[in-house]
Amino acid sequence: xxxxxxxxxxxxxxxxxxxxxxxxxxxxxxxxxxxxxxxxxxxxxxxxxxxxxxxxxxxxxxxxxxxxxxxxxxxxxxxxx
Numbered sequence: 802x803x804x805x806x807x808x809x810x811x812x813x814x815x816x817x818x819x820x821x822x823x824x825x826x827x828x829x830x831x832x833x834x835x836x837x838x839x840x841x842x843x844x845x846x847x848x849x850x851x852x853x854x855x856x857x858x859x860x861x862x863x864x865x866x867x868x869x870x871x872x873x874x875x876x877x878x879x880x881x882x
Contacts, residue, residue: 804823807820807836808820810836810839813839814839816835816839818835829852829858829861830852830861830862830865831849831851831852831861833862833865834864834865837865837868845864845868848861848864848865849861
């Protein structure tokens, strides 16, 4: 189900790469970053779009996880005092 959902958004955005094997296709974090960018309508900076090593792939996932943590840490609104 997730694969169909993700492929729907990837195809709708004109992305040429679609998910065939979820485990394999998101293993480097790049396609997952693309999906997040499409859904959030925001560019994610600091993503290596062509990771060559395991360390680069892990860094990509840490960046993506850091975005979620940073988003939760932002206040919903700021009150004027």
